[in-house]
Amino acid sequence: MNLFYTILVFSILTSTTVGAGLTILKTAVEVISFGLDVYSFFDSILGDDETQSTPAPIDYDRIINRISERIEMSSESIIFKIELQAYISELRDVALTVGQLLTEMENIIKAKSKDTREELQRRFRKNFERYEIEIYRVKSLLTFKIEVSEISSSLLSLIANEFECGMTSLEEFQNYYMTLVSDVVALALLNEKLSDNSLYNLTIVSWQTTIKSLFDDMEKQKEECKGNFFELITKDLIRINDPSDLFENNQNKYPYQxxxxxxxxxxxxxxxxxxxxxxxxxxxxxxxxxxxxxxxxxxxxxxxxxxxxxxxxxxxxxxxxxxxxxxxxxxxxxxxxxxxxxxxxxxxxxxxxxxxxxxxxxxxxxxxxxxxxxxxxxxxxxxxxxxxxxxxxxxxxxxEKVDAVDESSGLKAWKLGVIIVGSVAFVVSNVLIVVLWYNRKRSRLENGMRVIYIDDL
Incomplete structure (x- = not known):
């Protein structure tokens, strides 16, 4: 594939990588669910008597596994055309920062002592406050207007154009982006849990509104792509010659049709x-x-x-x-x-x-x-x-196309005829040469000339 064309590395988007529970996120409830699990878990381990609040092993393993998966997701790479790199880098920076804060969250859970845990909690809150503006950019980064080649467009519309409105690719990107949003929600709820005056309810309502708006923006972009379906598929028909490749292209890009x-x-x-x-x-x-x-x-x-x-x-x-x-x-x-x-x-x-x-x-x-x-x-x-x-x-x-001749059973009649005619012609031509040679030799002897031929010696 052309180096400057779309290259997308998204192992986070397959169920084989992250499990059936992290398929394409479609609703605000699913996006917030990870944050609710995080909040509930910390609520159980940060009781009045923390020495007696060790969670059940299965709960501990489940939350650790989910956090580990999210940390791994945050390091996945997204590579687009050169002219988009400057804008995708902002999204990548957010993802890396989120990964760092998730790691701090994991360290708090794994802490062996109360003193260590409290120190890690203070560090988390300090870093969250430091990076809050950056990670909260996920609320607006998708629809923020940017300029590429002197054309002002949102990041979402530029990515849709990059994918040539391939619906499967757009949904994979949506899954990536909303998983990142889900991580930020979890970090925000943990920060509220660790704060002196928790604004849990307000945080939940605010994120529900944001998530609904993001989904609306994505659905609007997908509908715009669907409206260009005939133009897009006509271009693909012209561009792709192999019928199997064309069929696979259509199945991936236009699963809605x-x-x-x-x-x-x-x-x-x-x-x-x-x-x-x-x-x-x-x-x-x-x-x-x-x-x-x-x-x-x-x-x-x-x-x-x-x-x-x-x-x-x-x-x-x-x-x-x-x-x-x-x-x-x-x-x-x-x-x-x-x-x-x-x-x-x-x-x-x-x-x-x-x-x-x-x-x-x-x-x-x-x-x-x-x-x-x-x-x-x-x-x-x-x-x-x-x-x-x-x-x-x-x-x-x-x-009407003539069937190819099957020659596996032997020579066909017309070819046999050609061979026979050719063989007869070869024999006749050789006889004529011998006759002409003999007549020439005889003629020279009769005229008193002695001519010695190689075959006479």
């Missing part, structure tokens, strides 16, 4: 509804790549219906059978919007990659001892309109 990728590399009969906006395609050297965007209007057909209708279309009658097929679907109150038929003998030249929620129906039929695969997309008819589809509403394409 079911899309299929159909690559046509062999013979096919194709009917597609003209100007159907949810079917994108590009052609190159008689191959075709299509992206079909499944929608609520599209329906899966009953296989038994297709088994009755599809065999009525003959592959060799591709250009003529469409009207007949349309009428059959019309009786079922369904519109045909896409039809692809190809011989199974050329199946390796096709890649039909379907989303798990695809509305495509695929069946196999046989005609004149030849098997065919047919992929059909239908939509529910609008019963409020009386206009039925006609063949003129479709683009109809027929492409």
């Amino acid at each position: 079911e899309t299929d990728v159909l690559y046509l590399g062999g013979s096919y009969c194709l009917w597609s509804l003209k100007a159907y906006e949810k079917l994108l395609n590009k052609s190159k050297d008689h191959t075709m790549t299509l992206v079909f965007i499944n929608d609520e209007e599209n329906v899966l057909s009953d296989t038994s219906e297709l088994q009755k209708i599809v065999p009525k279309a003959k592959y060799e009658n591709c250009l003529d059978d469409i009207g007949n097929i349309l009428s059959h679907f019309d009786v079922l109150h369904k519109d045909l919007i896409f039809w692809l038929m190809y011989p199974q003998s050329q199946a390796t030249k096709f890649k039909i990659l379907l989303d798990q929620n695809s509305t495509a129906s695929t069946i196999t039929t046989e005609s004149d001892s030849t098997k065919y695969t047919t992929v059909v997309y239908l939509r529910t008819q609008d019963l409020n309109t009386n206009s039925a589809l006609t063949p003129s509403d479709f683009d109809v394409k027929l492409y």
